[in-house]
Amino acid sequence: MLTNQMQIVKATVPVLQKHGLEITRVFYEQMLTEHPELKAQFDPEAQKDGSQSRRLAGAILAYAANIDRLDQLTAGVDKIAYRHVDVNVLPEQYPIVGKHLLGAIKTVLGEAATPEILDAWAAAYGQLADILIGREKAIYAEQLEPAAV
Numbered sequence: 001m002l003t004n005q006m007q008i009v010k011a012t013v014p015v016l017q018k019h020g021l022e023i024t025r026v027f028y029e030q031m032l033t034e035h036p037e038l039k040a041q042f043d044p045e046a047q048k049d050g051s052q053s054r055r056l057a058g059a060i061l062a063y064a065a066n067i068d069r070l071d072q073l074t075a076g077v078d079k080i081a082y083r084h085v086d087v088n089v090l091p092e093q094y095p096i097v098g099k100h101l102l103g104a105i106k107t108v109l110g111e112a113a114t115p116e117i118l119d120a121w122a123a124a125y126g127q128l129a130d131i132l133i134g135r136e137k138a139i140y141a142e143q144l145e146p147a148a149v
């Protein structure tokens with residue numbers, strides 16, 4: 001990720017958070033319309049009251065705000081990774097979430113979402129996704145290993 005992309009991401013976090021609710025609503029609605037099979041992985045109660053979409057997209061925005069010091073967020077990353085393994089999140093699902101998150105940012109911000117801003121957010125999401133995918137891979141592997149006696 002380029003330095004100026006990090007700056008763009010940090011600079012645009014406040015405006016995205018301001019529209020956070022709308023972005024997360026559009027994100028979730030569009031993603032589950034296109035990928036109804038994902039519904040099974042999400043808690044139905046949390047889907048109904050909208051708290052799930054706030055959690056997932058909200059977390060992505062929050063992490064992106066700290067994109068230049070992700071190494072300090074290990075505890076948070078671990079918590080998400082364990083939860084993801086619980087609900088069987090797979091690496092190939094990351095591009096789906098990424099596509100719809102970017103799509104929602106674009107829809108909600110309209111012309112304010114310049115190509116530079118969208119590219120910077122795509123890069124930030126990719127970086128977060130790589131960290132989580134790596135951690136989850138290790139946790140899945142741990143769980144497959146026979147218990148050491």
Ligand code: HEM
Pocket residue numbers: 038041042043044046052055056059060063079080083084087089090093094095097125128129132
């Ligand atoms: C960079 C990408 C992502 C971030 C930052 C992220 C973040 C989070 C966070 C913060 C939680 C809540 C953890 C907790 O309960 O403590 C969560 C849960 C969850 N995430 Fe992700 N996530 C990402 C990608 C994905 C992807 C690709 C999927 C695949 C469909 C996914 C599906 C879920 C599900 C199903 C839950 C549990 C929801 C529930 O309790 O209903 N996430 N995620």
